[in-house]
Amino acid sequence: MASMKYYFAPMEGITQYTLRNTHRAMFGEYLSKYYTPFLSAPKTRKFKKREKNDILPVNNDIFPDYTDKIIPQILANSADNFLWAAKEIADMGYKEINLNLGCPVATVVTKHKGSGLLSDPDYLDNMLKEITASDLFTREDHPKFSIKTRLGITDDSEADKLMEIFARYPISELTIHARVQKDFYRGLPRIEAFKRAVEVYRENGGTADICYNGDINSIDDQNRLMDELKDLSSASEDAPGISAIMLGRGLLSNPALARDLATGSSTLTETELKEYLNMLYSGYETFIQEDRNVIFKMLEHWAFINCHFDNSDKCLKAIRKARSKGEYLAAVRNIFSTCNFIS
Template identity: 40%
Template sequence: MKFYFAPMEGLTGHVCRRVHHALFPGVDRYYTPFVTATHTHSFKQKEKHDLAPENNEGLPVVPQILARDPEDFLWAASYAASLGYKEVNLNLGCPVGTVVKHGRGSGMLSDPEGLDRFFDAVFGKWEEAGLSGVSLSVKTRLGMTEPSEWERIFAVYASYPLSEITVHARTREDAYKGIPRLDVYGQIREKYPDLPLVYNGNVFTPEDLTLIKERFPGTEAVMLGRGLVADPALVRELRGGESLTKKELRAFHDRLYGELTETMPGTTVVIGKMKEYWVHMGAMFPESGKQLKALNKARTKVEYEGAVRVLFNTGHLTKRKRSLI
């Protein structure tokens, strides 16, 4: 079984990827948070940094691209290829309003014919763009509003040589609510047994993985997002190894905090960023509501570090509850 670290905007940037890989090796691929391909054919400084090989040394990284226009996507894929990347991933799932409004992310799912034209243009010029040694994978939701939209969307995917299709089994309207639509994921697998599907959604514990393996035998790869941010040792545990210890989470936190402090401008920004991680890591301390609240209120370095100390000193790292039932 292969395990991929999901792209998560604001969380899984190069600093997090490096720290995670150093302390918890064993993830097969790290997908970057999306970088946006626009008509300007240039990336923002932050995006360039995230893709720069010197920031990703020794990591198995796949750049994820958000696009609408085939020419812009080809430019972005060629940029990634020029840095040595051998796979690029197209974002077909982002539910954010401004992204969808511009016809990107899950917005591309609202027009399967347009999606077909997009792939036709992209694959038609793949070699000409110098991309013959590079594979193209996608990460998709089931559709915009109705789960049945998958039928037309997957008919499109099935007609192109996509290296992998990661399925976050929710619609855009579902956002992150409830349990992913496993029944629909099952229908897709049944109709297209030969498609290289990767399962994604709510795998937080070994029990969740067991359910996926039992329900969908032959699953070869699973992508993990929130579960792996909360519990950086999750892949080790899913492979049959030890579960996370408090000491390990502390070490992960401290190194992440330390490296972000070196690379980000100012304490307020760093503390704000750490709070984004705590949205997920806090799930490891379900009995420490008060301490987590204090951490969330911290404004200064002293307050933040004090709150972290109290949380680790007093909190009980607790096995997470299974998410998929």
């Protein structure tokens, strides 16, 4: 779809700078934004080293426009903590900062962070009020403030109240993962509830761009979604009522997914996939000492990439068993030469 924008979803432990830089170098033309995995904004006023590394200019500035395209995301349970982290990030030049209202993990939720904030709409309302009225987000040339949310905690009707709240504040973009906290990442996305949320948000005067997120893994998935969104009151013939789709696991499985969705055909080649995997390996190698640990990182990708190979169980087993770079590369050469490649 020519008019649709595509974003790389934040995924903790996976979508750090090595993956983002590799992906941008090869497939970046079709992605408008790359979200970082969340950075925790603790009371101690100190980012974890790994999280800070992920946004340091030195790890991102191979693309001069990184402050526009990379969107750091913050996990925080108070306006104060959020604003501390947001200021640190804005001082590095980033132009948009995202608040995580989606993380479903119990240890996060019980601390009133991520989707945990959705359980207390009044508290969330105040938090957003403080954030958007702060000097950081009202000064001239302020960074954009965006939100990634779910539809609620246990029941998607909770979204009505949440959307009323979001509509009160100057949010640049609202990404809605069409699930509730208790769904985690399972089950079908709640498309009807997503549509209702968009309607409620607009009825209440919300003006942010809307981004859809959840299980868009193929051209067929996108076609189905577009068909279902047709009757949104904000939809028109050439615009489906949303301006962007955020892609997560689908992009891990098929790094060319955004290009496929934009062009309407399957485009990933065997040569591209080989190069992509080689670049990832080289990237991880620069900061991970042991071959075995680099291979562990690569296995996280293989868990998704394996869908491109027919009858690949035996070859994948050899990749998993590799203990050295030599063994790993031999096993990868073997899967490419033995198994049928599926685009």
